[in-house]
Amino acid sequence: MQAPHPVQLAIEAADRAITAEDFDALLDFYAEDATLVIKPGLIARGKEQIRKAFVAIAEHFEHKLVVKQGEMQIVEGADTALVLMETLLEAGDLKINRRATYVFRREKGVRWLCVVDNSYGTDLLNQW
Amino acid sequence: MQAPHPVQLAIEAADRAITAEDFDALLDFYAEDATLVIKPGLIARGKEQIRKAFVAIAEHFEHKLVVKQGEMQIVEGADTALVLMETLLEAGDLKINRRATYVFRREKGVRWLCVVDNSYGTDLLNQW
Numbered sequence: 443m444q445a446p447h448p449v450q451l452a453i454e455a456a457d458r459a460i461t462a463e464d465f466d467a468l469l470d471f472y473a474e475d476a477t478l479v480i481k482p483g484l485i486a487r488g489k490e491q492i493r494k495a496f497v498a499i500a501e502h503f504e505h506k507l508v509v510k511q512g513e514m515q516i517v518e519g520a521d522t523a524l525v526l527m528e529t530l531l532e533a534g535d536l537k538i539n540r541r542a543t544y545v546f547r548r549e550k551g552v553r554w555l556c557v558v559d560n561s562y563g564t565d566l567l568n569q570w
Numbered sequence: 571m572q573a574p575h576p577v578q579l580a581i582e583a584a585d586r587a588i589t590a591e592d593f594d595a596l597l598d599f600y601a602e603d604a605t606l607v608i609k610p611g612l613i614a615r616g617k618e619q620i621r622k623a624f625v626a627i628a629e630h631f632e633h634k635l636v637v638k639q640g641e642m643q644i645v646e647g648a649d650t651a652l653v654l655m656e657t658l659l660e661a662g663d664l665k666i667n668r669r670a671t672y673v674f675r676r677e678k679g680v681r682w683l684c685v686v687d688n689s690y691g692t693d694l695l696n697q698w
Contacts, residue, residue: 477647487647515694519605519615520685522650524673526692541692545652545673557648564654564669564691566643 447516449523449546449554456556457509457529463500465493472556473547479560492559503533512539521548529561541565575644577651577674577682584684585637585657591628593621600684601675607688620687631661640667649676657689669693 452471459468469489472478478486478495486495500507512528525544530537545558560566580599587596597617600606606614606623614623628635640656653672658665673686688694 473648475648477645479645485645513695517605517607517613517686517688517694519673520601520603520675520683522673522675522685524652524671524686524688526671526688526694528695541695543652543654543671543692545647545650547648547650555648557650558645558652560645560652560654564671566645566654567641567656567669 447518447523449516449525450514452546452554452556453511453514453525453527453544457511460496460500460509461507463505465496468496469493472559473549476555476557476559479562479566482562482566503531503536506533508532521551522546523548523554526563575646575651577644577653578642580674580682580684581639581642581653581655581672585639588624588628588637589635591633593624596624597621600687601677604683604685604687607690607694610690610694631659631664634661636660649679650674651676651682654691 456468456471472489472492475488478492480486480495486492510530512530514527517524523546527542529540529542540561541563542561543563546554547557549555584596584599600620603616606620608614608623614620638658640658642655645652651674655670657668657670668689669691670689671691674682675685677683
């Protein structure tokens with residue numbers, strides 16, 4: 443059996459941190475100047491804005507948000523990983539499926555950090 | 571009017587190079603160790619393999635391939651750009667629409683190069 447890609451392990455741990463509302467642990471997976479797509483047309487840039495966005499998201503889902511991964515594909519090139527992933531958001535009776543796109547960079551050739559977090563994937567196109 | 575993002579200009583020029591079968595010009599847009607998804611489950615890694623793939627693609631489409639861009643969204647974070655783009659492939663009567671995902675890196679803080687080229691976008695999921 444192939445060992446899981448380190449980016450897969452990072453995503454699983456980050457999603458557990460979202461569910462646990464452990465924002466210190468969560469932010470540790472992001473590069474300093476990373477970008478998070480909060481919703482189409484609205485982005486957070488940098489750890490401070492990203493933390494605020496996750497606090498607001500937790501409140502929006504009334505602290506019931508559970509994030510799980512479906513199928514994941516990782517395409518790696520030049521110390522960069524493009525992640526295509528089915529992401530499952532649950533909050534009480536609400537269930538949302540998305541096909542997310544994330545980009546990770548291998549910092550100093552060692553640790554993978556998220557630089558672009560776009561859970562909307564290609565649905566960001568034609569949003570009007 | 572906002573000036574076009576340099577990544578948009580690079581993609582437009584690269585697509586013109588594909589149509590013109592100018593592989594020297596085309597390869598100039600890729601990082602040395604970039605990855606191209608040729609089709610689900612088949613990737614080319616590095617400039618030599620990517621060049622061979624584009625030569626094979628040109629032959630597959632009987633040298634009639636024209637590549638155009640539809641809507642494009644660029645999400646930038648940490649010197650990295652995630653591109654979500656409608657791509658239109660035409661070859662004679664054949665027309666193919668895809669929602670592509672590309673990743674570009676700003677090399678030495680100046681020039682943007684493609685590091686992951688996945689024209690299948692999130693359709694790479696559930697391909698079996």
